[in-house]
Amino acid sequence: MEEVSKDPVQFSKGINLSELMTSETEFHIDLDFKKSNVNPMINADEDLFPDMDEEGDSDTEDVLKRIEESTDKMMLSSPDYHSFEKLAVNMIDCVASGDVKILVIEEGDGPLVPVDAEVTIHYAAYWEKAKIPFDSTLTMNQGAPKRIRLGAGNIIPGLEIGLTTVKGPTARFNLLVQPAAAWGPRGVPPRIRPEPALFVIVLYDVKDNQAAVRFNDLPTEEQTKFETTSKTVKALRMDAKELFQKRKYSKAMKCYQQAMTVLSMAHPKTAEEQAELKDNRVKIYVNLAVCYYKLNKPKYVLLMCENLDKIIDINNHCKALFYCGRANEQLGKIEEAIKYYKKALKLEPKNTDIGKALAAIDDKIKKSEKKETEMWQKVFNTEVKEKKVYAVDQDFQNDVLSMCEDLSKREEHSKFELPPGLMKEEVECIKGLVEGFSNLVVSEEVRGNAKKLTIIKKSYP
Structure with a gap:
């Protein structure tokens, strides 16, 4: 173990940052963790860490090699450089003190990450000239990306500062963080050194939790800017989707309604902005129809479809037609439901949900006919014979x-x-x-x- 500890060694569990910053902490290195720490974002046929069948130094080297390979696959490997000093020349200061520097490898496709957002990331942290990270999300949560709420004190200040300096989601960047913006000038001995650390980060997702609140606080002139409304609506739709997945349909519906209110204030100036506005309205009306269906309010489902028909031709929208069918079925208007289902099926002949809906209606009709026959049999105390089929012309x-x-x-x-x-x-x-x-x-x-x-x-x- 003395030989092993000379170089950075992968932890079987991630570092608890709260413990590091508030108390002395002991770390136990586990060289026998198995396949449970598999990153679902890597090919399922490839183990992140192999089983340990033999003991000895070769095992340790094999583990470290696999860790290095996994960081390569996740684009979290340490970049080539001669020293942190030379690496810093190509980086930009995130704060005036220079304690946090950033190099953006791949720009994100959205606005700047809000200071109170919820982000989903992978990162790997390296000491100078190290090839193996001393800390990485790859060893946490079975290798899944880590979801972090900013502004809650759950990560070191330097990492939080860097995350709010980039646009997201889908950004890749490197952060060079000095001890003053990390674990303090003394570090957390013996594991965390009082030295600068390089964070290689991939940002997957950004959830703006306070978009609606910020929008309401803005002056009217700022609210009517299309960039502002677009950003707010996107955040509200993400919130609504997450609530819907949790089966909180009423809350999801309120988010969609709020998004529609924000859209009504938008002033698109280009054809592209007008197309985006129309697309948002269509999707929100359809999603509201789905929420109302889940809440068993068919009349409101049909109202949403009527509003949608004023924007586009509803006969060309499969999902809208499908939920018109659903609403009519809830109202007991079976013939109308079948009509809408058949229109939807014509647009998407291979849609299994539509096929199942039609099959379910057919089954209900057959059961209803059977019950009616049985009822009349009881009334007249007679049997209605089924028409026989003969094998003759x-x-x-x-x-x-x-x-x-x-x-x-x-x-x-x-x-x-x-x-x-x-x-x-x-x-x-x-x-x-x-x-x-x-x-x-x-x-x-x-x-x-x-x-x-x-x-x-x-x-x-």
């Missing part, structure tokens, strides 16, 4: 029926002798059709190896 059946009707109408006793050589299916058909006439019977007479069949019209006194 329709012309043969029509001829037999015509003959039976003719015999049945005669006043006198009559009979009709059937020709020999009839097939089994034809005989079954004749017997079945004759059963439908109360005054007709089929007589069978055996003659040698053959049967003589006769339809007889019974005479009553």
Whole structure:
């Protein structure tokens, strides 16, 4: 273990920053952690850390090698440089003191990260010239990206400052953090040195929790700017989506309604902004319809679809048509529901949800018909016989029926002798059709190896 501790060694669990900054902490190195720490963002067939089958220095080297490979795959490996001093030349100060410097590798596609946002990141922290990180999110939460609420004191100041300096999500950047903006000038011996640390960071997601509050505090002139409304609506829609996934439909609906109010204040100036505004309105109306459906308020679902129809042709929007069908089904208007489902299915023939909805309605109709039949059977104390299907052509059946009707109408006793050589299916058909006439019977007479069949019209006194 003395040899192992000379170089940075991966922890089986992540560092608790609160413990580091408030108390003395002991760390125990575990070289026998298994496949449970697998990053779901890496190919599932590749283990982040291999099983340890043998003991010795080669095992330690293998672990460190795998850690280095995993940081490469997640774009968290340490960059090439001669020293932190030379690396800092290409970086920009995040604060006037120079305690936090940043180098943006890949710019994010949104606005600056708010100081009170909730971010999802991966990071790896390195000492100068080290190839293996002394701390990384890859060893936390089974390797999943870490979700952090900014402004809550959960991370070191330098990391928080850097995160609020970039645009997100989907940003990649490096932070060089001095001890004063990290764990303090003395570090946290023996593990955390009183030295600068390099953080390699990938920002995956940004959730603006206070967008609506900030929007309300802005002057009207700022609120009407399309950039402001677009940013606020995006945050509100993200909140609504998360609430919907938690089945908090009423709260999700309020977020969508708030987003629609914000959109009403937007002043788009370009065709691109107008298209974005229209797209937002369409999506919000559809999502409101879904929320109302979940809350069993079909009339409001149809109202949302009516509002949507004023913006686009609803007959070209599969999801809107589908929920029109859902709403009509809730209202008991089955024929209307089927009409909308079929329109939606025409737009997306392979949509399984629409197919299931139509199949469910068909099943309900069949069950309803069966119940109605049973009810009338009880009323009249009789059985309704199902129409039999015979394996003969329709012309043969029509001829037999015509003959039976003719015999049945005669006043006198009559009979009709059937020709020999009839097939089994034809005989079954004749017997079945004759059963439908109360005054007709089929007589069978055996003659040698053959049967003589006769339809007889019974005479009553």
